[in-house]
Amino acid sequence: MALPYDSAAKFQEYAHPEVLVSTEWLAEHLDDPGLVVAESDEDVLLYETGHIPGAVKLDWHTELNDPDTRDYVDGRGFARLMSDKGISRDTTLVLYGDRNNWWAAYALWVTTLFGHPDVRLLDGGRAKWIAEDRPLSKDAPERPQTDYPVIDRDDAQIRAFRSQVEDHLGQPMIDVRSPGEYSGELLHMPDYPQEGAVRGGHIPGAKNVPWARAAAEDATFRDHKELESIYAGEAGLRHGDDIVVYCRIGERSSHTWFVLQHLLGFPHVRNYDGSWTEWGNSVRVPIKRGETP
Amino acid sequence: MTTGTLNPRLTEIVDDFTSLPGKERLQLLLEFSDDLPALPERYACHRDLLEQVPECQSPLFLAVEVDEGDTVHLFFDAPPEAPTTRGFAGILQAGLDGLGADEVLATPAEFTGQLGLGDLVSPLRLRGMAAMLSRIKRQIRNQRS
Numbered sequence: 001m002a003l004p005y006d007s008a009a010k011f012q013e014y015a016h017p018e019v020l021v022s023t024e025w026l027a028e029h030l031d032d033p034g035l036v037v038a039e040s041d042e043d044v045l046l047y048e049t050g051h052i053p054g055a056v057k058l059d060w061h062t063e064l065n066d067p068d069t070r071d072y073v074d075g076r077g078f079a080r081l082m083s084d085k086g087i088s089r090d091t092t093l094v095l096y097g098d099r100n101n102w103w104a105a106y107a108l109w110v111t112t113l114f115g116h117p118d119v120r121l122l123d124g125g126r127a128k129w130i131a132e133d134r135p136l137s138k139d140a141p142e143r144p145q146t147d148y149p150v151i152d153r154d155d156a157q158i159r160a161f162r163s164q165v166e167d168h169l170g171q172p173m174i175d176v177r178s179p180g181e182y183s184g185e186l187l188h189m190p191d192y193p194q195e196g197a198v199r200g201g202h203i204p205g206a207k208n209v210p211w212a213r214a215a216a217e218d219a220t221f222r223d224h225k226e227l228e229s230i231y232a233g234e235a236g237l238r239h240g241d242d243i244v245v246y247c248r249i250g251e252r253s254s255h256t257w258f259v260l261q262h263l264l265g266f267p268h269v270r271n272y273d274g275s276w277t278e279w280g281n282s283v284r285v286p287i288k289r290g291e292t293p
Numbered sequence: 294m295t296t297g298t299l300n301p302r303l304t305e306i307v308d309d310f311t312s313l314p315g316k317e318r319l320q321l322l323l324e325f326s327d328d329l330p331a332l333p334e335r336y337a338c339h340r341d342l343l344e345q346v347p348e349c350q351s352p353l354f355l356a357v358e359v360d361e362g363d364t365v366h367l368f369f370d371a372p373p374e375a376p377t378t379r380g381f382a383g384i385l386q387a388g389l390d391g392l393g394a395d396e397v398l399a400t401p402a403e404f405t406g407q408l409g410l411g412d413l414v415s416p417l418r419l420r421g422m423a424a425m426l427s428r429i430k431r432q433i434r435n436q437r438s
Contacts, residue, residue: 043351044414045376048323061415098374 002118003035003092011123013224015265019258020123020221021094023132030054036087036143039126040107041098050136052096052129056085056143060103060251064110072153078114079150086143089117089151096122096129100215102255109254109271113153121258124220131218158257160244160270162278165203166285172241174231175202176211176256177248177276184289199280201289203246207235208293211252214259227264237266246272246279297399299407303388310408319413325383326376329369336368343370344432348424350417351375353382355425357432363394365433377414381422384408385429394433400426 006025011017021029029035030053037055039047047057058064063081066073073081087093093116097104101121111119122129130136155161160168180186184200202208213230216222222230231237243266247253250273257271272279279285299307310318336342336356343354352375356368367390369382389397405422 043375043377045319045323045326045380046374048319049326049373049376062413 002090003029003032010223014263016262019120019262021120022123023129023134026052026094026122026129027134034090034092035094036085036091037094037096037122038085038087038107039097040095040103041126042103043098046098046126048138050138053135053137053139054141055096056087056141058085058095058107060106064107072110072113075114075150075152078153079148082116082148083146086141086146087148088146089149091118091146093119094122095119096125098126100127100212100219100255101125102211102252105258106251106254109158109257112158113155114151115154124218127219158261158270160246160272162272162274162282162285164270165244165246165272165274165279168242168244169203169286170205172237172243173203173206174235174237174243174245174253174256174260175206175208175247176245176253177202177208178210179208179291181248181276182206182208183291184287199287201280201287202276202293203279204286204288205293206246208291209235209256211247211255214256221259221263224263227259231260231264239266240268241266242268244270244272246275248276249273250275297401299401299404300388300392300396300399302392303400303404306384306388307404307407310410313409315409315413318409322380322384322410322414323376325387326380327383329371329379329383329386332368332370336370340370343368344428346421346425346428349378349381349421351378353378353421353425355382355428357429357436359394359433359436365392365394365397365429366390367429377418378421381405381418381425385422385425389429394437398430398433400430402426 095104245253358366
């Protein structure tokens with residue numbers, strides 16, 4: 001049974017307020033049956049240093065990807081993963097993590113591929129919970145195994161593949177990487193090592209809005225008005241647009257996908273998870289260098 | 294400057310990691326993170342003396358000293374919210390600090406791949422650790438010349 005929504009005033013401005021909870025709400029509902037909290041971090045050891053009491057760990061690196069195919073787990077793999085974590089199909093799943101919920105948003109996007117009915121992000125993530133001196137625990141939670149059903153992954157709605165992006169050229173596209181990666185000056189994130197794209201630049205026509213612009217200093221999402229001025233104002237997205245977002249491997253762009261789809265309510269947003277590591281290395285696809293789309 | 298065999302301390306660390314099942318390897322890495330000594334005051338107050346290792350995914354700074362006896366002293370600084378990076382620094386600290394310069398220089402660059410962590414932490418991070426090692430070696434060579 002789903003938990004009540006967080007009625008915080010800030011969230012009511014968003015298109016889908018039900019996808020966010022505040023730290024206050026979570027503290028209040030932490031012991032409610034029907035809730036599972038999962039932490040997904042960029043640093044794979046961070047959970048072990050202390051996590052929200054009762055939270056399970058969801059490791060983007062080892063658990064969400066298929067080890068043999070460059071793809072996500074399939075329906076069977078996802079069912080096994082959810083069952084092992086003690087998550088049922090009717091569980092209210094609250095995700096949170098480090099770095100402005102970067103990897104938590106990615107986990108939420110993957111979860112959405114399987115249509116989990118009630119999945120929400122903790123606004124402000126790990127940083128805000130800690131900044132407010134809320135309790136952390138090192139105890140591994142014990143959750144009884146569940147029997148999560150096998151649901152086929154639906155890649156059609158929110159995921160884009162390379163050939164679809166080729167067909168999409170000329171339509172709205174957001175590149176969420178840093179300006180240096182976008183212009184082609186850098187082949188990887190600032191401070192991150194090279195991950196193997198041969199050419200630098202962006203997909204022709206894509207506008208550059210670095211993903212973290214959607215987050216405020218305290219790691220919470222910017223309010224609706226600020227987000228609208230960035231994405232509708234500066235980037236010129238219009239309601240009803242068919243939008244593709246991408247980054248380097250599809251994780252940062254999951255964050256922007258969340259903002260566009262859930263907070264601003266654009267109905268057609270797809271994340272191109274092949275992103276620059278695929279596009280930048282592909283034979284006979286066009287790229288554009290420099291600061292302009 | 295040839296790469297030789299792994300010194301006994303690092304060999305023991307590699308054995309400790311590889312004898313554990315996957316999840317417990319992460320716990321051991323966390324212990325190295327927790328045990329990383331804080332910077333001594335002469336660096337804590339002068340962070341400009343530290344060299345940044347930009348290949349690491351999280352901020353990491355290090356300093357290398359080679360004393361008159363040719364013994365190497367290592368100092369690392371990484372924030373608590375980057376435990377993986379701290380853990381790698383902790384392994385290098387535990388495995389190399391206090392050794393002779395030649396012994397440190399002989400450390401094979403590939404040893405970071407022998408810890409059995411490749412499937413648990415991303416390969417990118419392991420490259421960050423390899424970068425720490427190569428910067429340590431470079432500083433030693435610079436200080437000796």
